Amino acid sequence: MVTVLVNGACGRMGQAVLKAVQEDSELKLVGAVDIKGGEDTGKLVGLPENGILVESNLTEALQRLNPDVMIDFTRPDVVFDNVMTALRNKVSPVVGTTGLSDGQKEEIRAAAEKLGTPAFIAPNFAIGAVLLMVLSRQAAKYMPDVEIIELHHDRKLDAPSGTAVQTAAMIAEVRKAHKQGHPEEKEKLAGARGAEYEGMHIHSVRLPGYVAHQEVIFGGLGQTLTIRHDSMNRESFMPGVVLAAKKVRSLCGLTIGLDKLLEF
Structure with a gap:
């Protein structure tokens, strides 16, 4: 069972991810973060209430919950800091937010290798x-x-x-x-x-x-x-997101692109 925290949980993609994680038998939702905190993550996506509330402080949530994976669908201006925060806390980021520069990706690669915590970025999960x-x-x-x-x-x-x-x-x-x-x-x-x-x-x-x-x-x-x-619709991205969440801990350093997880 892979434990997951969803960052950007109240956005359109974030809500789709919340639903997909809760409906997958091999993933366990343990937390959610968004600037809009407070709502139950089950009720938010039309599922039964589960008692897991959306929080507003990413660092505190990562340190308290210690998930295996953080799935990030936030904004280009904050995604780099989110990823580095996850890596510093030994949590593997699975990133769908676009906008990272080549330089930022290299910094993420170096941090993932130094900290022994694999990271995954995909420009598209479909x-x-x-x-x-x-x-x-x-x-x-x-x-x-x-x-x-x-x-x-x-x-x-x-x-x-x-x-x-x-x-x-x-x-x-x-x-x-x-x-x-x-x-x-x-x-x-x-x-x-x-x-x-x-x-x-x-x-x-x-x-x-x-x-x-x-x-x-x-x-x-x-x-x-x-x-x-x-x-x-945004459901088209969910099989890829779920696959990456399950696979990321078995990778090394930084992996970019869902094609690296598929067989051709």
Whole structure:
């Protein structure tokens, strides 16, 4: 039985995680933290009351409850401190919050190795999204001209999404960097071609009605290939979150990406 504390418990993703943890026979919810404290974690997600109340102080909760795992779905501006707090308390963080810089990830890696406490970060916990990234890396070997379009709800704080950045990074592993489009191309409106990653373009859409969606478009001589994934609701992420919570303690140092836990 893996004991779990959920951080960011009152948010939309946090509530989905709370429900998934309580409904899994191999996980045991022992605590929850959010800036909005006080509510029963069973009642919060439509389950029977369990007496585990949402707290507001992460450090105190980690030290008192000593969980195996902290699942974090909070905000980009606080996630790094949350992760380091968990590691200092020998608790393995499973992180779904995006926005960590490369430098912060390296600091997390160093701390996880020094403290002997494994950590796990995934830009996307949907298994279909992981398959999209893996398939995109394969396709880029043969069709290296590619653009990424990611579409999310209008409450998302960072752009481009962590999934889009991770997809571009995986493609870059097999694709020689080169600038795409006409060499004399000029934007009539700044940003019209989106962000650029080693010559690839990434476009972010933010609209109400979306949850999390991405398509990767490859262009070749006389043909195009589109790989697309759609998350219709936040339940789509839960199998991946549960899997990571169960596996993280068996890992070493920092692991990034749900693909590392799947067999291909």
